[in-house]
Amino acid sequence: MNVIMPxxxxxxxxxxxxxxxxxxxxxxxxxxxxxxxxxxAGVDVGFESGGTITRAAVVVLEFPSLQLVDxxxxxxxxxFPYIPGLLSFREIPAVLTALAALTITPDLILCxxxxxxxxxxxxxxxxxxxxVNCPTIGVAKSRLIGRHAELPLDKGAWAxxxxxxxxxxxxxxxxxxxxxxxxxxxxxxxxxxxxHYVQGCTPKYRLPETTRLADRLASNxxxxxxxxxxxIDVDAQSGxxxx
DNA sequence: GCGACAG
DNA sequence: ATCTTGTCGC
Numbered sequence: 001m002n003v004i005m006p007x008x009x010x011x012x013x014x015x016x017x018x019x020x021x022x023x024x025x026x027x028x029x030x031x032x033x034x035x036x037x038x039x040x041a042g043v044d045v046g047f048e049s050g051g052t053i054t055r056a057a058v059v060v061l062e063f064p065s066l067q068l069v070d071x072x073x074x075x076x077x078x079x080f081p082y083i084p085g086l087l088s089f090r091e092i093p094a095v096l097t098a099l100a101a102l103t104i105t106p107d108l109i110l111c112x113x114x115x116x117x118x119x120x121x122x123x124x125x126x127x128x129x130x131x132v133n134c135p136t137i138g139v140a141k142s143r144l145i146g147r148h149a150e151l152p153l154d155k156g157a158w159a160x161x162x163x164x165x166x167x168x169x170x171x172x173x174x175x176x177x178x179x180x181x182x183x184x185x186x187x188x189x190x191x192x193x194x195x196h197y198v199q200g201c202t203p204k205y206r207l208p209e210t211t212r213l214a215d216r217l218a219s220n221x222x223x224x225x226x227x228x229x230x231x232i233d234v235d236a237q238s239g240x241x242x243x
Numbered sequence: 244g245c246g247a248c249a250g
Numbered sequence: 251a252t253c254t255t256g257t258c259g260c
Contacts, residue, residue: 082250084247084249087249087250088249112250117249123249142248
């Protein structure tokens with residue numbers, strides 16, 4: 001995937017917040033994605049070694065079959081601390097490096113963490129979408145901001161996530177009884193469309209487990225298939241893939 | 244002033 | 251994010 005690495009990167013919380021304020025107006029909140037989304041990427045971020053190493057795991061799934069077609073894993077020294085509201089400044093450098101290693105360029109990226117559901121409307125999904133100019137959706141495992149009605153326990157149940165009168169995302173029950181996911185638009189996508197794609201990806205590689213898949217690939221890579229990038233022939237007429 | 248707080 | 255204990259579901 002073609003990725004342009006930022007020439008500069010904030011080194012202080014104040015500089016990071018200033019950048020968020022400068023970028024927030026550039027986030028596109030309406031649908032501007034391929035009418036035929038074929039590849040969806042799932043990005044997981046986190047740290048290791050007590051916080052000194054930042055990790056970015058990416059899987060690319062063919063949509064809607066959800067077959068794994070590519071993945072990448074990148075670890076590098078952490079250069080920015082974790083501060084609620086400033087997650088992207090710790091994680092995005094590794095994410096960009098991982099995305100750059102992809103053979104297949106995704107049409108849509110589901111990113112671990114919030115999108116618009118952020119104090120300055122610039123969660124990591126929005127920030128990432130702007131940097132790679134790709135539609136993104138924030139899929140978080142817990143809440144940063146916002147309120148919502150009590151959610152039924154049934155799979156598929158969802159409720160708007162609101163900040164005052166503003167709807168900033170949704171809470172979605174991906175499996176009956178489990179904790180809900182916090183879905184919010186990142187860049188170039190509307191909330192209804194975001195929910196559509198998250199639900200479309202959930203049956204097989206449920207999020208945030210989509211993200212965990214990359215982890216498993218990484219830890220199993222030494223005893224299982226070392227590499228699984230599979231190229232899908234765009235000209236393929238009738239599905240002749242049998243694996 | 245106090246609690247909340249993506250990963 | 252991590253750790254622990256207890257419970258539930260496949």
